Amino acid sequence: MYIALCGIDGSSKTTTINRIKKSNLDAIFTREPFNYEKIKTATKNMKDPHIRSYTMAIDRHCHMKDVIIPEKKAGKHIISDRCYLCSLAYQSYQGVNLEWLMSIQPLNLVFPDHVIWFQCDPKIAALRSGEGEDMLTGVQHTYGEILNSFDLPQVSWHPVNVDGKSEDEVYIEVAMLIEGLMRKHEQSF
Numbered sequence: 001m002y003i004a005l006c007g008i009d010g011s012s013k014t015t016t017i018n019r020i021k022k023s024n025l026d027a028i029f030t031r032e033p034f035n036y037e038k039i040k041t042a043t044k045n046m047k048d049p050h051i052r053s054y055t056m057a058i059d060r061h062c063h064m065k066d067v068i069i070p071e072k073k074a075g076k077h078i079i080s081d082r083c084y085l086c087s088l089a090y091q092s093y094q095g096v097n098l099e100w101l102m103s104i105q106p107l108n109l110v111f112p113d114h115v116i117w118f119q120c121d122p123k124i125a126a127l128r129s130g131e132g133e134d135m136l137t138g139v140q141h142t143y144g145e146i147l148n149s150f151d152l153p154q155v156s157w158h159p160v161n162v163d164g165k166s167e168d169e170v171y172i173e174v175a176m177l178i179e180g181l182m183r184k185h186e187q188s189f
Contacts, residue, residue, distance in 0.1 A: 001185040002072060002110060003178060004083035007118030008136045008143075010129030012162050012170050016118075017081045019171045020178065027182070028071045031081035032056075034063035049094040053101055056087045061106035068110045077182050083112050085146065093135070093142040112155055114181050116174060117143075119161045 005013045021029050033039035039059050046052045071078050084105060092098045122136035129136070147157070158177055162170050 002078045002112045003114045004080045004112040005116045008125050008140050009131045010125030011118035011120035013118050016171050016174050027077040027079045029079050030067050033059045049096045053091045057104045064108040089143045093139045114156045117159045121163050
């Protein structure tokens with residue numbers, strides 16, 4: 001089973017997933033971008049969002065080939081900090097056509113079975129992440145547009161509202177949700 005944690009920068013995804021990693025959960029932990037440091041360096045000064053989109057698609061191909069596909073075939077649970085949906089939201093917000101973005105996704109793209117969506121006030125997320133509030137508001141709005149208007153594959157969405165909750169409360173809620181999804185998945189076999 002493949003579970004992705006999604007949401008805007010500063011919504012507590014990475015903080016939560018790092019705590020879950022330490023909990024002895026029987027899962028493979030990964031992230032997008034897969035080759036994070038290389039992608040961060042390569043795209044730092046890229047002005048054209050289309051080139052960034054191609055770069056992310058190439059990275060995603062490697063992620064699918066090297067982690068997601070083999071681990072799913074081995075019957076492992078996979079928990080990812082972000083997935084292709086995050087790229088769609090951020091790059092679409094930057095003006096890249098959504099249909100074009102979907103057309104360049106790798107042929108080996110595996111869609112998550114479950115997406116845990118971290119809902120967060122962009123003002124709070126901006127304080128946590130150092131990103132601009134207007135940009136985060138725009139990206140969050142774009143996520144909503146994608147979910148409501150684009151023909152996405154069937155994915156189970158699990159919203160978690162993080163506003164007004166402590167780091168511990170978010171961690172407990174998400175960890176319990178993941179454990180429940182894993183148990184349910186194992187019982188179905």
